[in-house]
Amino acid sequence: MKNINSLSKLILLTITSFILFSCSDDDPVQIALYLPVANFSYEAFEKKVVFTDKSENADSYYWTFGDGETSTEQNPTHFYKGNKKYSAELTIRGERGKTSSKKVTIDLSDGSSTDPEDVNITLDGKFNDWLEVPASMLATSTIAAHVTDLVALKELKLCGNDDYVFFYMKADKTKFMVAQFYIDKNNDADTGFLGWYWSGIGSEFLLEGAKDDGLAPTVFEYDDENGNGGTNWSWIERHAPAAKTIEISEFIEGENDIVEVEGRIIRSYIPELGRTVKMGVALVGSDWSASGLLPSKLEDGSLNNPLTVKLP
Ligand SMILES: [Ca+2]
Ligand SMILES: [Ca+2]
Known part of the structure; x- marks a missing residue:
């Protein structure tokens, strides 16, 4: 520009x-x-x-x-x-x-030949369609080798089109009760919640869904007025879990209690998403303490950056 x-x-x-x-x-x-x-x-x-x-x-x-x-x-x-x-x-x-x-x-000669509108994931529990997503539109994170804490989430992939933000997760089902999607809608850490999981993210939205409920989430929007500059846990409920904000495939069972799932967040429930958003996913265990995190913390224990997701 x-x-x-x-x-x-x-x-x-x-x-x-x-x-x-x-x-x-x-x-x-x-x-x-x-x-x-x-x-x-x-x-x-x-x-x-x-x-x-x-x-x-x-x-x-x-x-x-x-x-x-x-x-x-x-x-x-x-x-x-x-x-x-x-x-x-x-x-x-x-x-x-x-x-x-x-x-x-x-x-435009550096670009892929696929339009961003063509990004599409079918929620069929078969994950080969993720290989078709152009690299420029795909954000991925895999649990780092140094991680000994928060190990429940093994792999995370994100991409999106005009209607949905798609996700893929691989997780340990015995350590995973609730998934939390943190979304920085405007790629601006000065607005929204400044989490303790990643640096450089100010999340306007938090979607919290239970595994046993098909991840149907409660949609929270951050209350910037009462958030004290983004550091207070201050969220307003925008949609109850009954709202079908997230749709998922079946959980595909693998060895050693590992499950894989693909899903989509319906964008109309999370308004004003920019074309670049920051996202991270935390898993919570049955005792409501964090059990998984991607992107993982860095080897020295400091906070990592969240994923950057490109949307059309
Ligand atoms: Ca699929
Ligand atoms: Ca923000």
């Missing part, structure tokens, strides 16, 4: 000064101030590119995306069909028909 705001301000200032010192007839300041200045930023997710207009003094917008497609929206989202370099240009029209343009080259 490039921002030429300061550059455009400099140009505007130069133009303003030029007019001020060279003309005396018209109202020079007003002419300069209303000149249109095209500007925008963009964010690419695989082949989906979200454009954000940052122009000044625009009355209309005309985008060419470099693939033959155009748009007159202010903030279009465009889906490219290939993985190439595209030259996208915004032309704006302002007062008195004056125009201004900005062109950028968008390089």
